[in-house]
Amino acid sequence: MPRLVEKTLLTHSATAAAITRSATARVLLTAITTLLILYLTISPPSKSTCHSLFLSFSDNATAARHLLALTRRPHVAGTAANAAAAAYVLAVLSSSSLPAYSVSYDVFLNYPIRRSLILSPFPPPLPGPILAFDLVQEIYPGDPYADVAAEVLPTFHAYASSGATAGPAAYANYGRLEDFAALRVAGVNVTGAVVLARYGEIFRGDILKNAKDAGAAAAVVFTDAKDYGGGGRGRFPEGPGMPASGVQVGTTYRAVGDPTTPGWASTSGCERWSAAEMAASGLGPGIPSLPVSARDGEAILRTIGGQVAADDWQGGEGAPLYRLGPGPGFLNLTFIGNETLATIQNVFAVIEGEEEPDRYVLLGNHRDAWTFGAVDPSSGTAALLEVAQRFGKLQKKGWRPRRTIIICNWDAEEYGLIGSTEWVEENREMLASRAVAYLNVDCAVSGPGFQAFATPQLDELLKQASKKVQDPDNSSQTLYESWIASNYSSLIGRLGGRGSDYAAFLQHVGVPSVDMIFGGGYPVYHSMYDDFVWMEKFGDPMFHRHVAVASIWGLVALRLADEEFLPFDYISYASELQRSTKIVEDDALGMPVTFAPLYKSIEELKKAATKIDNQIKALERNFLSLNWRKDPLKVRELNDRLMMAERAFTDRDGLFGREWYKHLIYGPSMHDGYGSKSFPGIDDATEKAKSLNTSDSWSFVQHEVWRVARAVTQAALVLNGKFT
Numbered sequence: 095m096p097r098l099v100e101k102t103l104l105t106h107s108a109t110a111a112a113i114t115r116s117a118t119a120r121v122l123l124t125a126i127t128t129l130l131i132l133y134l135t136i137s138p139p140s141k142s143t144c145h146s147l148f149l150s151f152s153d154n155a156t157a158a159r160h161l162l163a164l165t166r167r168p169h170v171a172g173t174a175a176n177a178a179a180a181a182y183v184l185a186v187l188s189s190s191s192l193p194a195y196s197v198s199y200d201v202f203l204n205y206p207i208r209r210s211l212i213l214s215p216f217p218p219p220l221p222g223p224i225l226a227f228d229l230v231q232e233i234y235p236g237d238p239y240a241d242v243a244a245e246v247l248p249t250f251h252a253y254a255s256s257g258a259t260a261g262p263a264a265y266a267n268y269g270r271l272e273d274f275a276a277l278r279v280a281g282v283n284v285t286g287a288v289v290l291a292r293y294g295e296i297f298r299g300d301i302l303k304n305a306k307d308a309g310a311a312a313a314v315v316f317t318d319a320k321d322y323g324g325g326g327r328g329r330f331p332e333g334p335g336m337p338a339s340g341v342q343v344g345t346t347y348r349a350v351g352d353p354t355t356p357g358w359a360s361t362s363g364c365e366r367w368s369a370a371e372m373a374a375s376g377l378g379p380g381i382p383s384l385p386v387s388a389r390d391g392e393a394i395l396r397t398i399g400g401q402v403a404a405d406d407w408q409g410g411e412g413a414p415l416y417r418l419g420p421g422p423g424f425l426n427l428t429f430i431g432n433e434t435l436a437t438i439q440n441v442f443a444v445i446e447g448e449e450e451p452d453r454y455v456l457l458g459n460h461r462d463a464w465t466f467g468a469v470d471p472s473s474g475t476a477a478l479l480e481v482a483q484r485f486g487k488l489q490k491k492g493w494r495p496r497r498t499i500i501i502c503n504w505d506a507e508e509y510g511l512i513g514s515t516e517w518v519e520e521n522r523e524m525l526a527s528r529a530v531a532y533l534n535v536d537c538a539v540s541g542p543g544f545q546a547f548a549t550p551q552l553d554e555l556l557k558q559a560s561k562k563v564q565d566p567d568n569s570s571q572t573l574y575e576s577w578i579a580s581n582y583s584s585l586i587g588r589l590g591g592r593g594s595d596y597a598a599f600l601q602h603v604g605v606p607s608v609d610m611i612f613g614g615g616y617p618v619y620h621s622m623y624d625d626f627v628w629m630e631k632f633g634d635p636m637f638h639r640h641v642a643v644a645s646i647w648g649l650v651a652l653r654l655a656d657e658e659f660l661p662f663d664y665i666s667y668a669s670e671l672q673r674s675t676k677i678v679e680d681d682a683l684g685m686p687v688t689f690a691p692l693y694k695s696i697e698e699l700k701k702a703a704t705k706i707d708n709q710i711k712a713l714e715r716n717f718l719s720l721n722w723r724k725d726p727l728k729v730r731e732l733n734d735r736l737m738m739a740e741r742a743f744t745d746r747d748g749l750f751g752r753e754w755y756k757h758l759i760y761g762p763s764m765h766d767g768y769g770s771k772s773f774p775g776i777d778d779a780t781e782k783a784k785s786l787n788t789s790d791s792w793s794f795v796q797h798e799v800w801r802v803a804r805a806v807t808q809a810a811l812v813l814n815g816k817f818t
């Protein structure tokens with residue numbers, strides 16, 4: 095009961111002067127002081143002492159040990175190896191005296207059964223030497239995982255269509271809409287072609303969709319050495335770059351969650367879509383595809399003739415000259431996948447809140463990996479376990495959080511955020527009425543440089559927490575100091591993309607969320623070379639970055655769980671909305687759209703935010719001057735307004751054409767699932783109106799502006815806590 099101690103002390107010092115005048119009082123005072131000291135020695139430490147203790151428990155050896163254990167074998171969702179990894183996580187949580195359990199779902203996954211890719215330099219029926227690619231990632235010199243290399247899944251694109259197809263090869267740069275538009279302008283017809291695109295700019299599912307929409311029969315996507323070769327530092331194991339045979343695998347699913355249960359949870363015996371219903375809704379790209387290595391990509395490019403591609407479509411040093419095709423190089427591609435209901439496991443640990451057990455702060459990370467997954471996601475899992483163990487130690491010192499903390503370890507994120515999405519869908523109303531915040535870490539570390547993404551009411555808390563954590567790369571400064579010295583265009587990014595497990599929490603339910611990482615894109619991403627050796631050599635040689643992530647992640651959780659008033663800042667949310675509005679307004683400059691309703695609603699939000707801040711300050715003041723105890727119901731009522739304001743940004747109808755996404759401020763852009771834009775509904779409508787340029791299409795933009803404005807007004811009302 096640390097809060098009681100503080101109150102007693104305060105009340106005591108306020109009256110101390112009067113009491114000390116009489117000797118009797120002095121005796122009384124001594125007695126009280128003795129009692130207090132006795133109480134302090136047997137009572138648990140204060141919340142802020144606990145938070146400092148949490149930071150002092152940091153230990154790079156723990157994170158390194160967990161990472162080594164988690165990356166011993168490849169652990170793809172639905173496999174025995176990943177079930178074993180779940181058992182490991184469960185055991186670590188339990189051994190930290192945290193009540194832990196797992197929840198299973200049967201979900202629709204697919205695995206590769208048969209793949210082949212054959213290249214001939216001439217179109218049939220011309221005879222020519224053929225090259226059948228072996229599509230194998232090679233073991234490297236000294237590879238400690240050579241014994242389990244056969245357990246690495248054959249390279250594939252999850253949910254690509256099964257089939258055998260053939261056509262002339264054509265080159266499409268990064269596979270963006272503008273790349274296919276450029277091909278059209280150049281008169282290159284990719285209908286019936288097998289399109290070769292490179293990774294690096296947009297989500298692979300969108301590359302394949304664009305290829306299919308352009309008429310391609312199939313697609314091949316490679317990691318160009320120019321983008322993934324490690325720059326001047328060389329290829330793994332000498333440098334961090336992708337080896338010549340390295341392949342980036344991954345999902346092509348453009349929605350989230352189990353495809354057989356769109357919008358509801360995959361519970362036992364539940365309603366499920368048939369294969370036909372899934373196909374009709376566009377599961378996967380609708381064409382066969384394969385990811386290939388830089389070496390295979392270059393071999394294909396050597397056989398493509400026709401116009402020379404533009405400079406910014408070319409490869410790096412030593413690469414052949416890239417041409418557009420199609421042909422004469424000719425590709426035969428076969429992919430057969432096994433689509434199956436597989437069992438996945440989410441693992442949880444719960445630290446029950448002492449005063450508000452029905453308010454939840456959630457920390458989450460996924461466990462399933464395409465291969466060994468040292469960066470993605472086991473660095474995050476190792477950090478999560480490090481946080482959990484530190485919480486366990488704090489409990490032994492007598493700490494109990496005010497609110498409940500839930501530690502979540504998701505499965506099948508790689509296929510399409512499936513584990514987290516099914517759980518959020520199953521518990522939607524509980525989360526909507528009780529969740530305070532969701533704090534995600536996917537990859538914790540891929541290199542130097544801290545990056546954070548958040549809903550804006552959490553910006554200030556993130557900054558404050560980063561001032562308490564040491565910079566892992568320079569012990570004479572804080573994480574905050576190195577962070578602000580970085581060159582990111584804005585310090586804290588937003589969560590518009592659907593890149594990780596925060597999507598269901600924020601974009602479906604409207605729970606304030608955070609995502610954090612050290613580093614960013616890294617060359618061996620989703621390949622066999624994302625292993626412990628790579629991490630130790632290039633990602634985090636001393637494991638200090640893992641520790642720093644665990645520290646800030648846990649500290650933010652502790653403050654959200656322990657502080658009497660939720661540390662949410664809606665004034666900064668309103669300022670951020672104003673900035674974002676300016677961007678969409680500039681985008682539609684000179685068009686028949688007014689953003690005045692949105693600006694007006696943001697003003698209302700700013701007023702409401704200032705008002706609730708003042709109400710909290712007044713309560714604090716009254717407490718200091720006269721009250722023994724704040725009215726707990728009043729505190730709760732203010733906190734509920736802070737908690738529920740984010741929910742008001744969601745709309746029952748969701749984004750147009752993508753109704754699962756309910757949040758009108760943060761959601762993925764229509765053409766790049768990784769892209770992060772504010773006001774996705776306005777953005778999509780503007781894009782469309784720009785190409786159609788009809789008055790109807792501009793009216794629709796206006797409608798989207800009104801919708802967002804109404805949501806912001808609702809949030810202001812929630813913050814005010816008053817009916818109109």
Ligand SMILES: *[C@@H]1O[C@H](CO)[C@@H](O)[C@H](O)[C@H]1NC(C)=O
Nearest residue numbers: 281282283284285286287309
């Ligand atoms: C593109 O190629 C396909 C298949 O060869 C053909 O049917 C189509 O007419 C071509 N389109 C144009 C615009 O040339």
Ligand SMILES: *[C@@H]1O[C@H](CO)[C@@H](O)[C@H](O)[C@H]1NC(C)=O
Nearest residue numbers: 212218224259260261425426
């Ligand atoms: C590739 O496909 C073409 C056209 O379908 C076919 O004529 C040829 O025999 C195939 N080549 C191989 C090696 O499978």
Ligand SMILES: *[C@@H]1O[C@H](CO)[C@@H](O)[C@H](O)[C@H]1NC(C)=O
Nearest residue numbers: 205206207432433434435436
């Ligand atoms: C497809 O997956 C199921 C379930 O995992 C398995 O039982 C079956 O053997 C697989 N089929 C093939 C052809 O690999």
Ligand SMILES: *[C@@H]1O[C@H](CO)[C@@H](O)[C@H](O)[C@H]1NC(C)=O
Nearest residue numbers: 567568569570571572575576
């Ligand atoms: C480490 O941080 C200190 C204090 O900010 C700074 O003066 C120094 O240049 C930094 N060292 C390196 C190697 O960046």
Ligand SMILES: *[C@@H]1O[C@H](CO)[C@@H](O)[C@H](O)[C@H]1NC(C)=O
Nearest residue numbers: 543576577578579580581582
């Ligand atoms: C920021 O950019 C400048 C110029 O491009 C560069 O010299 C500096 O090293 C960068 N700083 C960080 C922290 O990346």
Ligand SMILES: *[C@@H]1O[C@H](CO)[C@@H](O)[C@H](O)[C@H]1NC(C)=O
Nearest residue numbers: 154155158159635636637638
């Ligand atoms: C932990 O950090 C220390 C230096 O602070 C270093 O000597 C040690 O090797 C690190 N441990 C691991 C496992 O990297």
